[in-house]
Amino acid sequence: MTGEFRKWPEFSWLSDTDTWKSAEKITAGIDIGTTSSQAAVFADDELFGYASIHTGADFTLAANTVIAKALASSALSVGDIGTIAATGFGRRNVLYATKTQDEISCIAKGARFIYGPAVTTVLDMGGQTTKAILLHEWDRVREFEVSDKCATGMGRHIETAAEILRVPLTEMGDRSLETENDPEPVSTTCFNFAYSEMMSLFREGYKEDMYKENEVIASYLFAVAWRILGTVGKLAPLDIGDIKIKEVLGFTGGLAKNKGITKRIERELNITAIEGKHDPQLAAAIGAALLA
């Protein structure tokens, strides 16, 4: 395994203004996930900078790197930031954080920032867990569900699948949608079974037929989407009163960028998710910064 196919691009952004100098309050949110880590910095509730990196084996190192990347060339240093909230699987490793915050509130807050007040259902799909959150009015969490243990680690497994199939992770989604008829999903009971079944499809051999390769990816990603739908299904009936799920579903987390998953979820739920103004992977970090 070379790690060349599972890599997704790291990114960062920094405001070219120096509004932080006159800002009354500077806050930061750090989300250390099992697979990726994000940092978001706000100056008076205005997004100032952010970064997203691979977590790797050392969570503390990831926490230090991600904030350095977000602040990048600005004159701002960690010491200038008033409050720093840490969230995510590895939040205890953010040694410079002033507080820790649970993921659910962070995602809810971040999703509202990214998708605006219209969003009522948030589906957060990350490397480790899937969370479905039903929002109530402004930022209130009405209800949430977390994926069960057998659906754990989907994001990470997709990275491994990319390595086995030797298809770049960033192309998997698009390629899975290039099939004429969507194939049946592989096993959806347990994530590991889906995985072995995908390997069996692969085992049958597909010679030079590229189309069939796309079918294997499609079948696999369909199973992933199916498991995520299971988490959504545990939420209370989605059309409650005048809250219509249609047009108000927002995806967050790293898997929100995989069209092979999001398109299948939209198709099964018969809805179209709304477009956000920021990268969906930043949701938890943005939310943490706003709650800090």
Added chain:
Amino acid sequence: MITAGVDVGLMNTKIVILRDKEVAAQRTKQSGGGGRGETVKEIWQDALKDAGIKPKDISKVVATGTGKKDVSFADKTVVEAVAAARAARFLYPESTSVVDAGADMTHVVTLGEGNTIREVVMNQKCMNGLGLVIEVMADRLGLTLDEISALAPAQGKTNPVNDGCPVFAELDALGLLNIGVDRREVAGAVTDAVVVRLSSILNDKIRPQKDTTVFIGGLAKNLAVTERLKERSGIHFLIPENAEYGGALGAAVIATDM
């Protein structure tokens, strides 16, 4: 007589060329993906060059492994267990069982008289891809497979991970990293989980002979796995020098019969 065996695995493709039952050339390369058939052809050319022969000099080619159907020039395909059994008999005529553990599947074969097979046991569904578990973990921890192989048998005993399901094992390993456990110790714990699974296939079901069991496949090259498995199962494995070529060698030996 010159024959060849091609073993197309989940992660690596191996080729062995035999000249009068002596290894003339052996080659391995990372395989996988839709271009697997092309990779096979590339290694094939390299192996032929190593042996200093042309394709027409080869009388028969036998393919085995996960991707055996992708070997367009093969005269015959055999299942992995059959190739493993022949390799074990060829390398150690006195052997009674053979364990073949690679990236994808694990087979334990009990040998019968001559070249016959008495019993084949495969891994359970939940522990498919034991070699892959170690590769994924190595990649994650930033350790090479050689570094994992070099782990002392004692490492990883204090903080175990789940040894029933690889998904949970990985989750536990991340949990250990989260609390700041050294990554070598985490690698040791994952190796232990793999060893527990291998040992359960061996001792709960088959109980092979202690001194005449051969261990081939990629995992047989990993000292951390073999040493711990010896300790846990009490079996003193016969491990050939080029254990990863076991399947390809068996296929090449089968080709000499054709």
